Amino acid sequence: MAPPRLDLSLYLVTDSSLLPLGRSLADHVRASIKGGVTIVQLREKTLGTAAFIKLGKEIHAITKELGVPLLINDRVDVAKVVGCEGVHIGWDDIDYESARSLLGPDAIIGLSVSNHDQLVLALKANPTYLGLGPVYATTTKPDAGALLGDLGVCSLLEKVPEHIPTVAIGGINLVNLQSMFLKIGLQDPRTRSRKPKLLDGIAIVSAIITSMEPEKTCREFKGLISSSRAES
Ligand code: TZP
Numbered sequence: 259m260a261p262p263r264l265d266l267s268l269y270l271v272t273d274s275s276l277l278p279l280g281r282s283l284a285d286h287v288r289a290s291i292k293g294g295v296t297i298v299q300l301r302e303k304t305l306g307t308a309a310f311i312k313l314g315k316e317i318h319a320i321t322k323e324l325g326v327p328l329l330i331n332d333r334v335d336v337a338k339v340v341g342c343e344g345v346h347i348g349w350d351d352i353d354y355e356s357a358r359s360l361l362g363p364d365a366i367i368g369l370s371v372s373n374h375d376q377l378v379l380a381l382k383a384n385p386t387y388l389g390l391g392p393v394y395a396t397t398t399k400p401d402a403g404a405l406l407g408d409l410g411v412c413s414l415l416e417k418v419p420e421h422i423p424t425v426a427i428g429g430i431n432l433v434n435l436q437s438m439f440l441k442i443g444l445q446d447p448r449t450r451s452r453k454p455k456l457l458d459g460i461a462i463v464s465a466i467i468t469s470m471e472p473e474k475t476c477r478e479f480k481g482l483i484s485s486s487r488a489e490s
């Protein structure tokens with residue numbers, strides 16, 4: 259059977275340090291997927307290897323049960339032991355070719371792109387998808403680099419070939435998303451080949467992780483995504 263089509267529409271990136279007091283990441287991830295998250299990346303910068311693997315296995319049991327892929331940020335070794343669907347890497351991490359050869363042809367491997375030079379390198383690698391950012395100001399990744407803004411994302415998108423899906427990341431919330439969608443179109447996964455140069459989804463950390471009601475918040479994001487697609 260062919261693997262299910264990758265749906266990047268609402269991409270949750272975790273940071274347990276931002277959870278509301280007393281909340282567990284496992285419960286938050288479960289609620290977020292119930293609310294419409296389509297893919298999860300475990301991005302836990304302060305965890306040691308053993309703790310990262312333990313958390314990865316716990317979260318993977320949930321994402322598997324609910325039918326969405328789990329990626330690990332930075333750590334191919336952790337992804338391999340967890341047995342999840344892939345990794346997201348940047349330019350200070352393992353190189354793409356090595357990650358691919360360690361994880362195999364079916365793994366989802368995403369690459370971060372912050373500027374045109376990185377885009378040129380990323381396109382040579384031909385990753386599963388690209389994360390374009392930071393779009394707006396964010397405190398979640400202080401070293402994220404210069405802000406792209408809507409125009410910067412559009413100018414990168416112009417150069418991304420149709421077969422590589424893209425998500426925007428950085429400072430996206432329920433307030434700025436609507437105006438962002440007015441400037442950057444969002445494709446529908448069912449018809450994407452007919453509409454090049456549009457985003458495939460949005461990746462969010464704090465707007466979901468800090469929410470007291472993650473399921474409701476994700477439903478609201480999903481609502482904006484659906485109406486943007488209906489209009490495009
Ligand atoms: N990469 C570029 S910006 C960013 C990452 C991981 C952080 C995004 O976090 P938030 O809280 O959604 O602004």
Ligand code: MG
Pocket residue numbers: 331332346347348349350351
């Ligand atoms: Mg990284």
